[in-house]
Amino acid sequence: MTDLVIIGGGPAGMSAAIAAYESGIRDILILERDVKLGGILQQCIHNGFGLHKFGEELTGPEYAWRYEEKVREYGILFKTGTMVLDITKDKIITATNEEDGIFTIQAKAIILAMGCRERSKGALNIAGSRPAGIFSAGTAQKFVNMKGYMPGKSVVILGSGDIGLIMARRMTLEGAEVKAVCELMPYSGGLARNIEQCLNDFNIPLKLSHTVVEIHGKERLEGVTIAQVDENRKPIDSTREFIACDTLLLSVGLIPENELTKAAEVELDRITNGAVVDQDRQTEKEGIFACGNVLHVHDLVDFVSEEAEIAGKSAASYIKSGTQNDMNAVIKTDGKIRYSVPQRITTKKDITVYFRVSDVFKNVKINVYKDGEQIYSKKKIKVAPGEMESIKLAGEKLDDAKELYLELEVL
Amino acid sequence: MERNLTCIVCPMGCSLKVELDGGEVKSVSGNTCPRGEVYARTECTNPMRTVTSTVRCSDGTVVAVKTDKPIPKDKVFDCMKAINNANPDLPIKIGCVIIDKIYGAKVIATQNAE
Numbered sequence: 001m002t003d004l005v006i007i008g009g010g011p012a013g014m015s016a017a018i019a020a021y022e023s024g025i026r027d028i029l030i031l032e033r034d035v036k037l038g039g040i041l042q043q044c045i046h047n048g049f050g051l052h053k054f055g056e057e058l059t060g061p062e063y064a065w066r067y068e069e070k071v072r073e074y075g076i077l078f079k080t081g082t083m084v085l086d087i088t089k090d091k092i093i094t095a096t097n098e099e100d101g102i103f104t105i106q107a108k109a110i111i112l113a114m115g116c117r118e119r120s121k122g123a124l125n126i127a128g129s130r131p132a133g134i135f136s137a138g139t140a141q142k143f144v145n146m147k148g149y150m151p152g153k154s155v156v157i158l159g160s161g162d163i164g165l166i167m168a169r170r171m172t173l174e175g176a177e178v179k180a181v182c183e184l185m186p187y188s189g190g191l192a193r194n195i196e197q198c199l200n201d202f203n204i205p206l207k208l209s210h211t212v213v214e215i216h217g218k219e220r221l222e223g224v225t226i227a228q229v230d231e232n233r234k235p236i237d238s239t240r241e242f243i244a245c246d247t248l249l250l251s252v253g254l255i256p257e258n259e260l261t262k263a264a265e266v267e268l269d270r271i272t273n274g275a276v277v278d279q280d281r282q283t284e285k286e287g288i289f290a291c292g293n294v295l296h297v298h299d300l301v302d303f304v305s306e307e308a309e310i311a312g313k314s315a316a317s318y319i320k321s322g323t324q325n326d327m328n329a330v331i332k333t334d335g336k337i338r339y340s341v342p343q344r345i346t347t348k349k350d351i352t353v354y355f356r357v358s359d360v361f362k363n364v365k366i367n368v369y370k371d372g373e374q375i376y377s378k379k380k381i382k383v384a385p386g387e388m389e390s391i392k393l394a395g396e397k398l399d400d401a402k403e404l405y406l407e408l409e410v411l
Numbered sequence: 412m413e414r415n416l417t418c419i420v421c422p423m424g425c426s427l428k429v430e431l432d433g434g435e436v437k438s439v440s441g442n443t444c445p446r447g448e449v450y451a452r453t454e455c456t457n458p459m460r461t462v463t464s465t466v467r468c469s470d471g472t473v474v475a476v477k478t479d480k481p482i483p484k485d486k487v488f489d490c491m492k493a494i495n496n497a498n499p500d501l502p503i504k505i506g507c508v509i510i511d512k513i514y515g516a517k518v519i520a521t522q523n524a525e
Contacts, residue, residue, distance in 0.1 A: 173464060192426075
């Protein structure tokens with residue numbers, strides 16, 4: 001029996017482990033699939049991490065190292081190169097690695113911190129052949145930053161999420177020509193500062209409301225046809241344009257990696273593709289917690305660490321004294337607000353509710369109703385799908401709540 | 412003259428408006444913190460960027476590096492050349508110096524490699 005097993009040794013897993021340790025739990029094991037701790041941060045060599053947490057600009061590997069140092073200092077056990085194969089709802093974990101073969105662990109509590117993966121080309125249905133030279137942006141990032149290989153010389157990027165923008169700059173710095181970044185939506189999903197420093201700095205055109213409609217080439221990619229899309233996101237034939245390139249990078253979204261969550265029969269949220277959790281990041285299966293990008297995709301790692309601390313502390317308190325729920329409320333959203341995390345409240349205390357909106361809205365009010373009665377309102381100048389929002393609710397206002405309703409009012 | 416910028420200091424990405432008279436910055440608005448004003452003033456007079464990249468070590472291992480402070484923006488590609496010519500030996504500790512002088516900055520390792 002192990003007190004706490006954490007699945008994933010990235011920023012969420014390490015931060016959760018440290019928080020649990022600092023809450024008095026000593027019997028902790030982190031299981032990590034990769035050869036070292038740090039998760040995706042190891043390939044995110046650009047800076048901009050840690051401004052919230054550390055008040056300075058760190059690169060991904062530096063941010064990860066801050067946590068790995070603590071994990072090592074505390075002597076928290078971790079197994080790298082270890083793949084978790086199954087988790088049951090009774091918290092029995094089956095995993096495998098070269099040294100131990102296949103083994104099982106019974107845990108008192110589990111924290112799911114597996115992160116997310118990239119949406120692939122297959123999910124996009126682009127017409128044409130299937131030549132070499134098409135990569136997800138994250139795969140290209142791994143090739144360039146960890147293996148030192150350049151995937152190609154002339155590049156088109158589909159999707160303007162942050163990874164796509166970062167890779168546009170990275171490929172340019174290493175000598176490739178990035179011909180265009182196409183974005184299906186009329187706005188970018190990436191941070192404004194990345195558009196500035198990754199595209200504008202190098203005069204890389206950002207083509208909003210554009211998509212790739214055809215892939216050309218047999219052995220190797222020879223080019224793509226792009227087209228503008230109408231308001232229903234359907235390509236407009238008269239705007240078709242051929243761009244010669246040997247590489248297409250796809251930065252078209254991230255999906256929480258929840259196969260193990262499903263195996264443990266944990267209820268998933270249809271919109272976040274992550275577990276349904278309460279304010280402690282506990283799923284509806286007692287003693288199973290989730291945090292980080294496996295729960296919902298974050299914009300900033302600082303917020304991942306913050307969320308993981310909540311999960312770590314809560315798991316520690318669960319291990320010591322079980323669950324003590326004193327209420328049971330669901331949080332619902334109006335559609336303009338697509339989802340919230342947490343989705344449930346089971347303890348009356350001050351909470352922060354995170355959410356994303358469905359579109360760009362200007363001059364809005366975020367209203368919260370408790371069983372029909374308004375308990376919160378906050379004005380915002382602008383909200384956008386690419387930026388996670390949060391509101392703080394005072395515990396005293398949540399008395400006997402059955403349902404909290406989050407509404408986005410456009411003024 | 413007026414110039415519109417997006418602040419790159421933090422993820423908020425404030426839209427900045429800079430009033431210029433000739434080459435001189437008269438005023439900055441739109442920033443939510445003092446760092447935004449500093450950024451706007453530098454950006455309009457002598458734009459600077461931190462460079463992050465990788466070096467290939469003598470045994471082939473790839474290690475992440477960065478300039479320890481921003482360098483002039485128009486020197487970024489020259490800096491990349493110097494980084495790509497570096498060929499340090501292992502082991503490398505996070506923070507150790509890879510190139511000790513480049514446009515007023517140092518290139519330091521941001522990853523450990525044994």
